[in-house]
Amino acid sequence: MVDLNTVSPKDPAKRYYLALGLEGSANKLGVGIIKHPFLPETGAAAKDNSHDCHVEILANIRDTYVTPPGEGFLPRDTARHHRNWCVRLIKRALLEAGVRDACAELDVICFTRGPGMGAPLHSVALVARTCSLMWQVPLVGVNHCVGHIEMGREITKAKNPVVLYVSGGNTQVIAYSDHRYRIFGETLDVAVGNCLDRFARTLKIPNAPSPGYNIEQLASQCKNKETLVELPYTVKGMDLSMSGILAYIDSLAKDLFRGNKANKVLFDKKTGNTKVTVEDLCYSLQENLFAMLVEITERAMAHVNADQVLIVGGVGSNARLQEMMALMCHDRARGRVHATDERFCIDNGVMIAQAGLLQYRMGNYVKDLSETVVTQKFRTDEVYVSWRN
Amino acid sequence: MDRPYAVYESPDIPSKKFTVVPGNPRYETTDGVTTRPSDHVLNAGQIDRDKPSEPKREADGSEQFTKLSQLRMNLTGLQDDINEFLTEQMDVAKAKKAKLDSLEQDARIEEEINGLLDGKDDD
Numbered sequence: 462m463v464d465l466n467t468v469s470p471k472d473p474a475k476r477y478y479l480a481l482g483l484e485g486s487a488n489k490l491g492v493g494i495i496k497h498p499f500l501p502e503t504g505a506a507a508k509d510n511s512h513d514c515h516v517e518i519l520a521n522i523r524d525t526y527v528t529p530p531g532e533g534f535l536p537r538d539t540a541r542h543h544r545n546w547c548v549r550l551i552k553r554a555l556l557e558a559g560v561r562d563a564c565a566e567l568d569v570i571c572f573t574r575g576p577g578m579g580a581p582l583h584s585v586a587l588v589a590r591t592c593s594l595m596w597q598v599p600l601v602g603v604n605h606c607v608g609h610i611e612m613g614r615e616i617t618k619a620k621n622p623v624v625l626y627v628s629g630g631n632t633q634v635i636a637y638s639d640h641r642y643r644i645f646g647e648t649l650d651v652a653v654g655n656c657l658d659r660f661a662r663t664l665k666i667p668n669a670p671s672p673g674y675n676i677e678q679l680a681s682q683c684k685n686k687e688t689l690v691e692l693p694y695t696v697k698g699m700d701l702s703m704s705g706i707l708a709y710i711d712s713l714a715k716d717l718f719r720g721n722k723a724n725k726v727l728f729d730k731k732t733g734n735t736k737v738t739v740e741d742l743c744y745s746l747q748e749n750l751f752a753m754l755v756e757i758t759e760r761a762m763a764h765v766n767a768d769q770v771l772i773v774g775g776v777g778s779n780a781r782l783q784e785m786m787a788l789m790c791h792d793r794a795r796g797r798v799h800a801t802d803e804r805f806c807i808d809n810g811v812m813i814a815q816a817g818l819l820q821y822r823m824g825n826y827v828k829d830l831s832e833t834v835v836t837q838k839f840r841t842d843e844v845y846v847s848w849r850n
Numbered sequence: 851m852d853r854p855y856a857v858y859e860s861p862d863i864p865s866k867k868f869t870v871v872p873g874n875p876r877y878e879t880t881d882g883v884t885t886r887p888s889d890h891v892l893n894a895g896q897i898d899r900d901k902p903s904e905p906k907r908e909a910d911g912s913e914q915f916t917k918l919s920q921l922r923m924n925l926t927g928l929q930d931d932i933n934e935f936l937t938e939q940m941d942v943a944k945a946k947k948a949k950l951d952s953l954e955q956d957a958r959i960e961e962e963i964n965g966l967l968d969g970k971d972d973d
Contacts, residue, residue, distance in 0.1 A: 528891060528894070528896060529891070529894045529895040529896055531894065532890075532891060532894045532896075535888055535890065535891065537888055538887050538888055538891055538896075541885065541887065541900050542900050544900075545900040545902070546900075
């Protein structure tokens with residue numbers, strides 16, 4: 462059985478743990494502070510309640526590096542953004558959380574060790590190391606994907622769901638088994654969020670608040686929902702591929718902007734009138750991609766006999782994806798979908814604090830600074846999940 | 851005030867020390883050469899809101915920079931030195947790899963020619 466109290470709170474008299482989480486694996490810089498009460502009932506004889514830690518969120522601050530329309534974010538400039546804002550955000554978070562003496566009050570500092578973009582990861586890890594040395598607080602390096610899963614489980618209280626992790630850098634269908642989050646299916650090329658973001662660049666729509674959100678808004682304005690633009694549907698067993706879909710829809714959008722009347726998908730052969738709008742393309746792209754995601758998620762549910770799905774990652778805040786997944790779950794097993802709002806779906810510091818604190822409470826923290834080297838490749842199933850039965 | 855320095859070590863280079871050169875303008879600015887935004891995003895219309903603040907002078911009205919600002923300026927120059935050095939090292943590594951690849955290719959072609967001359971024909 463799991464004992465989440467392997468390590469006592471720093472000050473046993475205060476009866477709680479306090480964790481600072483730092484996230485910066487892509488263009489969001491997040492700082493979060495959470496509190497776990499010390500629950501004596503989570504002793505040796507207790508059941509797995511790592512999804513119900515009674516977490517209290519004391520601060521959840523985020524700053525996003527936003528580029529002009531049509532542009533993605535480069536590692537060097539993203540890292541520069543994180544370097545510039547990290548200390549300020551930590552100060553704000555400590556103030557908001559009412560932490561006056563970080564040295565005395567914080568139990569652990571958690572940071573994203575990977576996966577992600579090298580330079581931004583490195584910038585934030587450097588700040589985490591500095592704070593750890595300055596305040597004499599232990600460090601925990603966290604897998605970004607596991608951070609998303611643990612935050613989703615804690616917020617929704619989903620006990621043992623199939624997890625669909627969809628973001629700008631990752632697309633995975635995951636289920637827990639024997640102390641690992643096992644990957645049942647994943648993208649073979651680009652992530653779903655990356656596919657949407659890159660299409661947004663082609664459309665030259667703003668990157669604020671996020672390109673995916675702006676695609677969702679355009680899709681919701683589609684007036685021709687009955688007639689989908691036909692796109693490739695590329696599910697390959699439990700995996701999927703999206704680069705070909707992106708290349709095809711990009712070519713359609715470019716033809717639309719150029720007014721290439723030879724394209725019969727877009728223009729009426731006889732009259733030359735436009736048959737398809739930008740909104741139609743956004744809607745069709747979303748429907749196509751999300752149908753593929755729902756299909757592989759359903760197959761994973763059948764495999765592990767689950768009736769619950771937890772959607773995490775930035776794309777998980779898309780209302781249409783949640784709706785399509787809910788329809789499938791209801792039809793399949795009268796099951797349900799668990800999802801969170803943008804505060805927890807989109808990359809944030811709280812999720813890193815949550816996964817890191819669970820890890821810390823099991824006695825797994827950094828013993829030497831050489832263990833804090835970040836890594837761009839860090840698969841979800843590499844992490845030994847000691848805090849679950 | 852002690853000035854900051856940095857030491858780089860690798861299997862190829864036992865030790866290389868980076869030090870601040872007093873009086874050199876490179877170490878008297880917070881606007882580094884290698885830590886500016888990339889030209890690509892600036893050309894795309896990016897507004898740089900991550901620009902480091904200017905160094906501050908002492909409140910007593912003297913021309914002296916504050917100790918923290920001096921440290922920031924020194925570190926900016928050192929960072930430029932390190933970044934330029936590491937970029938050079940990357941170029942050296944790339945050139946080494948290209949040379950190695952070319953030698954390997956030459957050896958492979960020679961082996962193939964010799965094989966053909968000896969009557970070897972895989973097809």
